[in-house]
Structures are given as structure tokens and as C-alpha cells.
Amino acid sequence: MSAPDQTVFGIWDYVIMAATMVASVAIGLYFRFTGGKQKTNEEYLLADRNMSIFPVAVSLMASFMSAITLLGVSAENYYYGMIFVVINISYGIATPIATQLFLPVFFGLQKTSTYEYLELRFGPHLRLLASLTYTLQMLLYNGIVLYAPAIVLESVTGLNRLVSILVVGLVCTFYSTLGGMKAVLFTDILQSLLMFFAVFSVVIFAAVEVGGFGEIFVLAKEGGRLNFTNFSVDPTERHTWWSLIIGGMFTYLSLYGVNHTQVQRLLTVSTLKRSQICLWWAWPVTSVLSISTCLAGLGIYAVYRHCDPFTTGEITAIDQLMPYFVVNKMRNAPGLAGLFVAGIFSASLSTISSACNSLAAVTLHDYVGKWCTVRSSYVPWLTKLMACVYGLVFLALAFLAEHLGGVLQAALTIFGAVGGPLLGVFTLGMFTTFANEAGASVGLVSGMALTLWMSFGSPRPGPPKLPVQVDGCPFNATLPNLTPVDPSDYFYPYRISYMWTSPIGFLWVMVAGSLVSLIWRQQQPWQRAGHAYPDPALFTPPLANILRKRNQYDHKSAVQCELLKTIKSDD
Template identity: 80%
Template sequence: MEQSVFGLWDYIIMAATMIASVAIGLYFRFSGGKQKTNEEYLLADRNMSILPVAVSLMASFMSAITLLGVSAENYYYGMQFVVINISYGIATPIASRLYLPVFFGLQKTSTYEYLELRFGPRIRMLASLTYTLQMILYNGIVLYAPAIVLEAVTGLDRLISILLVGLACTFYSTLGGMKAVLFTDLLQSLLMFGAVFSVVVFASVQLGGFEQIFVVSKEHGRLDFSNFSVDPTQRHTWWSLILGGLITYLSLYAVNHTQVQRLLTVSTLDRSQQCLWWSWPVLSVLSVVTCISGLAIFAVYKDCDPLASRRQRGHDSTMTSE
């Protein structure tokens, strides 16, 4: 039987997050232009400020499965994965200077309109269907992974969790359009930062200091950054992380419809490029702290490894509990 480990404040925060997200959708549905035009509904009237767009770019890239997966990666395999952040710094100017001006100059609603202009309607349809299939599969994982965690800590059935989160997200995005999406992303980003920083802070207190996270991790071989191998079969090396991270970043921030649509919600190309540039440090800070949180969890629980004690099976996926 699953035993709930949530306290009163945990439930209050979880409920408040859901209610606030729905309230944001309702607010933008009945304020401003009331989402009556495609320009407002899909592109937020192209008058958004830089901060919510920059943070939303990060939030659409760093989901719950990223927080779970990256922390688990560092827990089991060490902090080598943090090297991927170097690629973000390399890719940001490429996306900002080479890709973004093309899409912004066209002032189209989606990247697929560009494909139609360049290659014809068949390529647009093929790319659109491929993206739709990808997002269906991706959203299934994004909803399922947190549902497993909620089931473990609250006893809430994972199907109910999936339905609650899925319906809430569908509700506020359908009613409030792009404005609601951007501001709920801002809210959720604050919660993500609060969560990972809380893990690091409480672990530091329990261990007797922030530096103890790295002392314990180093003693157990979790701070090895020496893998410069060019062997593609190895789990993580400097070259695979930088090259792979570069390609991944560009596929998301340069040409992905989800990101490009957000980048078109501001008034000028210069502001759009600023959104992209500001999202880089926000993304990197969350990524680095999430890596540290994985080490912090390891440092605290190094003597009661759930995998070694057979309380958990496998660790190549996202911390799947039995």
C-alpha cells in the first residue's frame, strides 16, 4: 500500500497551483480583446514584454521529466551531464542571428508556413503531422512521469493525476490563448526554481554545509569530468554533450514551432532576440541547480540507495517506482 508523505502545505501548494493556472486562463479569456482574433489568441497581439517570454522559452524546454531525469542522472552517474550547458551558450547566438530573423521577418503564425513557402504544401503537411505525432507522444510522457511521483508521495491514482493536470492545462490554454500560456509558464517556472533550490538548501542543512554536497559526491566518484573520449557508444563525454546539446538546442529554440511562436509574441526582432538571449541564463541556472540537486539527494541518501536495496527497479528511465 502506498503511504502518503505529503503534508498540509504540500496539498495547499499543489491545489493553489492548479487553481491559479485555471484563473490565469479565465482572466485572459474575459479581459483585453477576449481572444476574439487570431493575432491575440495565437500571438498575444505581438506586444508581450521580454521577461514572461524569456522564462516561457525555458519552461517549455525544462519540463517535469527534465527535473526528474536530470536529477536522477546526476544521482546515479555524476555531474558530467552539466557540460551540456556549454552547448547552450554556443547555440544561442546561432539561433538568434541565423534562424530567428527569417521567421520574424515573415511574420507568419507558425514555422510550417515557412516550409510551405519554401518547399510547398506537401512538405508543410508532412512536417505538421510529424510534429503533431511527436507532441502526442511527448505529452504522454510529460503527464505520466509526474503522475508516478504523485502516486508515490500522495497515494493519488496516476490516472486521476493525468486527467487533472491534462484537463487543467487544456482548459487554461484553450480559454486564455498564448497570453495564458506565457503567464502560467512564468508561474510554473517559479515553482520549478523553488523546488530545486529547496532540495539543495535542505540537503545542505542536513549535511552541515553546502560544500558537503560536493565533498561526499567527490568521495563517491560523482565529480569526474575527465571523459573526453570520442567514442559515441559511451554514455556521456564532453564531445557528445556539447555536440548533442547544440543540435538539441537548435532543434528546439531555432526551428521548433512551440518556441518560434513564443518568439513572435513581441513587437520587434530586437526584443525577440533579447527574449532568446535572456532565456539562456535562466535555462542554464535551472539546469545547473537541477544537476546539483541530484548530487544533493545522493549525498543525503548515499547509505540507503533505493536501487541497491531493490526498492526501485532500473534507473535509465525517470526514477520509476515499483
């Protein structure tokens, strides 16, 4: 198997890719010049809160299923086995928690920025700290979302990375700036269809190549890829049922329960019930794409089981595996390579457009609105300007990413490590009445310090890959002689699976935040405002119901006391 000719794109491939970009721009233009024409922030950021369920549910999936996910999950199943698919169980466990315990709070408040909740519950300093953390997190992540697929596709297909970054970045900035949230939601539908097509096409071609869909599983089992039986409780093992279900649950909650990008989408429908339905439907849509991508990885393994392209040097990184398969095995179908690349680009478009709109909302409400007064007539234009600026910043970061080397992986690690502590802060606020701003702030800062130290600390052992073969290559190839690594030689916290990072950060914030709050007493925001009782709307529904009953009882007791005093004074 020789290296693929990199001039694989024909006229139909370019036509299909161009049509995808033109369609995205057309959707943005349509919503700019129809309906309310994006003249108000309510329409621009929240689609007038009258969206239907289907586009919101699909967008919830597309917002964080980036090209990095599609390329990475397929390679994960090829080199480490299919146990990763177990993470989809955690999504099913986390969905009712998010819909019943977290979403009602945000929907009841109807705030444009999720971090406005933290000011109402704790105070302005924590709101600023959390929103700045979110902004930095999204800037780093989306710069990589734009850069990583471009460099992977260039190395395999020859598609110029400069052109890729510019086309995707500018198109995304254009339609999300003009069309607002409505354009983002409806382009997500188109882009999600292309993402599904890209993955399904790989599965189908792999099945045809090996003689049937069932044969994929037969060959994968022979190669040890159907490794579903790891129930170890050892936290240093990379993927087990425990790490994938528990770690996946906390990761899902950090994204779909409290992350501003997702909460903003859930506020674009008219009622809480419809919003909960959106989140329920997002689970199967996300799982179908996730499982399909896992199957794509198994299919590619079945095809290359006797001649691993990474070991032979056909590809230089495992994330190039899926594009390599498309170029190597699907190139004879006119336009198919173009559809695949359009699907990969669409995964980046959906993630970046969501970030442009979400960061514009956070910047307007958490920074600009706090520091200066803006005339209401200028607010919509200022919001659009900020969405455009963020799109251009992502472009700049994508080009800078070329010179960052190992920091790319570090930035992706930041995205995961920050989620757990932020989930802990929101949980402290919604599930306790005693937690205060000092405790939550100390918990957040120390929790992120812990998770980032665990994630960045080095040296750390690399994850062991499953065996691969090169005995079936049409050219001479040998397996490298690898010296066995003894994990016990490494510092224990650096050996803990990355799947435990989010739960550890969450638990740290809960424990540290609670202890500091109990030791370092502060007035709560409602006390500073002169109210005797907290607003039940700031708490998760079970606790809110208790507070409402207690407040009613206390209020009745106070009224009765005043009545008794009045009677006695009359006597």
C-alpha cells in the same frame, strides 16, 4: 531506512496544490475577459505580438523543461555523475546561432505556422510532411509528460495517478483554451517559480542533511560523481565533452531554432531585436534550472551514498529518486511536500499548455486552412476548439500510456531523433539556394529512418552506472552480482551515444538532400511563380545579403541591356 509511509500528504499539502491549480485557472479566466478577450487569432495564438521580454524568455525555458526533465536530470547526476552539466556550454554556443541565423528568417516572414516557411521555400508537400511529423512528435511526447510524473508520484507518495492526470490535464486544457497565448505565457512564470522552488528546496535540505553545501561536493568527489574529465572522441561513450557540447548544440538548435512551439513564442513580441533578447535571456534561465537540478542529484547522492534506495528496492525506478527524497527527508515541514509536487505538476502544465496552443496553430494553418475555406468569424472559435481537443487527446494518451510498456521510452526517443532531421531540412532551405523539394523530402524521410533505426535497434547495451553502496543501510542489504557486459558484443550503430543522434540526423539530411537536389532537378517555387530570383527573405541573413546584392546587380544589368537595345533601335 524503511519504505516511506505513503500517506504523507497533509491538509497544507493539498491546500498548496489546490491553490496552484486555481491560480492557473484564474490567469486563464483573466485573459479571457480582459483586453481583446481572445476574439482574434492574432491575440489568441500570438498575444497580439506585443508581449514583454520577461514572460516570453521564461516561457521559452518552461516549454521544454518538463517534469520528466526535473526527475530525470537529478537521477542522471546521482547514478552517472555530473558531467551532464557540460551540456549547458552547448546552449551558450547555440544561442547566437539561433538568434542571428534562424530567428531573423521566421520573424521577417511573420507566419503563424513555422511550416509555412517550408512551402514558400520548397513546396506544399514538404510542408505537410514536416507538420505531420511535428504533430505526431508532440502528441506522443505530451502524453508521456502528463503520465510519467503521475505514476512516479503515485509510487512514492501514494497520490492517485488517476486524480493527478485528470487534475493536471483538465486544468491545463481549461486555462490554455480560454486564455490563449497570454495565459500560457503568464502561467509559465508562476509554474517556473514553483519548479525552481522544488529544485532549490531539495538542494537546501540535502545540504542541511550532510552538514553544508560544500560538503555535497566533497562527498560527491569521494563517490566519483565529479567526473568532468572525459574528453574521449569515442562516439560509443555515453557522455563526453564532445558528445554533450556538439550533440547538445544540435538538440538546442532543433528546439529553439526551428521548433514551432518555441518560434511561435518568439513571434509574440513587437520587434526582431526584442525577440532576440528573449532568446538570449532564455539561455541563463534554462541553465540555472538545469545546473540546480544537477546539484539536487548530487545532494541526494551525498545523503544516500551509503544506502542506495534503488538497489535496496525502496524505489523501483531511478526517476523516483527525487520524490523519494522529499517524502523521506522533507516530510516533517508542513506543506513542503505539497509545494514540491506542485512544482513537478507545474513543469507538466507549462509543457502541455504550450503544446495545446502550438498544435492548434499548426492544425488551423497547415491542415484546415489548406483543405477548406473557413469563414473569418469562425476561425477564433475553431482555434479554441482545437486547443481544447488537443488537451483532451493528451489526457487520453496519458491513460493509454499505462498499457504501452516499453513504448514510453520509444516515444521519448522519437522526440529526440526527429529534431535533427527537421533542423537539417530548415537549414537546407535557409542556407542553400539549390536545394529543392525532392531533395529535402528524401533527406527528411531517410534521415528520420536512420535516426529512429539507430535509436530503436536492439539488442543494445545498457549504460553503466557509477558504483553505489548499501553498507550503511539500517537493514540487511546486498549489492547485486552483475555480470560485466562487453559492449563489443553489440552491433556498432546501437552502441553510439544518444547524444550523437541529432547531429547524425542533421548531417544526413544536409548531405542526402543536397545530392538528390543536384541530381534530381526541379523548378523552385519562385520559378514556378514566374520570378527570376529567389526572395532573400527566405534565407539566413548572410546569404540574404548576398542575394540582394546579386539581384540588384542582375536587375541593373537587365535594365542596361534594355536601354542599349532601345538606343540601337532608335539609331
